[in-house]
Amino acid sequence: MDMIFHQIATDRGCQSYLIGCKETCTALVVDPEISQIERYIALAAKEGLRIHYLLDTHTHADHFSASQTIAGQLGIPVVMHRNSSAPFVDMRVDDGEILIVGHLRLRFMHTPGHTVDSMCVLLPDRVLTGDTLLIGGTGRTDLPTGSPDQLYDSLFNGLMRLSPDLKVFPGHDYKKLGHTTLAREIAENPRLQPKSRSEFVQLMDTLNLNMPQHLTEALRTNLSGGKTVDQLIAEANRKVSFMSMDEVQRRIQSDNPDILLLDVRERETYDKAHLPGAMVIPRGQLELRVNQDLPDPTQRIVVYCELGKISTLAAATLREMGFGRTVALDGGFKAWKEAGYPVEEKSEN
Numbered sequence: 001m002d003m004i005f006h007q008i009a010t011d012r013g014c015q016s017y018l019i020g021c022k023e024t025c026t027a028l029v030v031d032p033e034i035s036q037i038e039r040y041i042a043l044a045a046k047e048g049l050r051i052h053y054l055l056d057t058h059t060h061a062d063h064f065s066a067s068q069t070i071a072g073q074l075g076i077p078v079v080m081h082r083n084s085s086a087p088f089v090d091m092r093v094d095d096g097e098i099l100i101v102g103h104l105r106l107r108f109m110h111t112p113g114h115t116v117d118s119m120c121v122l123l124p125d126r127v128l129t130g131d132t133l134l135i136g137g138t139g140r141t142d143l144p145t146g147s148p149d150q151l152y153d154s155l156f157n158g159l160m161r162l163s164p165d166l167k168v169f170p171g172h173d174y175k176k177l178g179h180t181t182l183a184r185e186i187a188e189n190p191r192l193q194p195k196s197r198s199e200f201v202q203l204m205d206t207l208n209l210n211m212p213q214h215l216t217e218a219l220r221t222n223l224s225g226g227k228t229v230d231q232l233i234a235e236a237n238r239k240v241s242f243m244s245m246d247e248v249q250r251r252i253q254s255d256n257p258d259i260l261l262l263d264v265r266e267r268e269t270y271d272k273a274h275l276p277g278a279m280v281i282p283r284g285q286l287e288l289r290v291n292q293d294l295p296d297p298t299q300r301i302v303v304y305c306e307l308g309k310i311s312t313l314a315a316a317t318l319r320e321m322g323f324g325r326t327v328a329l330d331g332g333f334k335a336w337k338e339a340g341y342p343v344e345e346k347s348e349n
């Protein structure tokens with residue numbers, strides 16, 4: 001079997017996998033993450049593969065799934081366990097079923113416990129364990145739909161009964177170990193040492209883990225198919241051009257600035273200090289006030305905010321409304337001030 005297999009990690013330790021059939025040039029991506037979208041597509045192209053499926057091993061609470069986005073771009077289905085409640089899943093699968101990708105056969109094993117929709121993906125020499133089994137650990141069971149009791153069965157009566165020679169490729173790897181084997185985990189993984197169900201459940205119930213970063217945003221977007229804040233900003237980024245702080249400063253000082261500086265922060269913040277000559281329309285009022293405050297749609301507008309993110313959204317909105325020469329400041333008021341550029345401050349009297 002000629003299999004192409006790539007493990008792709010994010011800087012936060014999330015692991016995703018591009019798995020392809022060399023002969024038929026078909027592939028799937030397992031647990032794609034939003035920051036790596038271009039990498040999957042580029043890597044598939046480099047390997048001469050066309051992605052046919054996206055698969056999430058479970059509903060992630062700590063990583064932003066890219067499945068829906070890539071599915072939309074490529075017109076291909078998203079595969080998840082039938083217990084997943086995400087509305088954008090095209091193909092729901094269950095324990096014992098097989099997905100055929102070219103000459104590859106991927107078998108699913110339902111392994112609830114970390115989440116109720118967790119599954120492992122079996123290939124002849126390896127298993128992708130999602131967050132069911134990690135290197136030296138397991139997924140946690142204290143997040144929505146988690147159950148230590150179910151995880152016990154998934155591990156002790158499921159995964160641990162497979163061939164110990166199988167390589168294990170996890171959904172997370174915080175220590176950059178890459179992969180392991182089932183035999184090694186059975187021998188060394190502290191979570192696999194308990195001698196009874198109750199001992200295991202007690203171990204899982206007393207871990208006292210911190211809540212993952214971005215928990216609510218990850219669950220919101222992964223369950224609904226909605227967008228993350230970073231995605232919204234990245235989309236706006238692709239719709240506008242920018243002007244450097246240096247260029248803005250040069251224009252402010254010139255006789256004919258030819259730009260209108262627009263501060264989209266709250267009025268109180270603007271009142272304290274702002275760029276010289278800037279006008280203010282808080283972002284929340286932008287659409288309603290343009291007719292009155294920005295009568296000339298051919299005006300060249302430079303939008304800025306505090307950190308340089310909201311201004312991108314505001315600039316994209318203005319372009320959409322017909323202010324075709326709107327640009328965003330490359331940086332925000334904070335960076336402007338820190339770089340020592342001039343500001344107009346409210347005089348104390």
Ligand SMILES: [Fe+2]
Nearest residue numbers: 060061131139
């Ligand atoms: Fe997870």
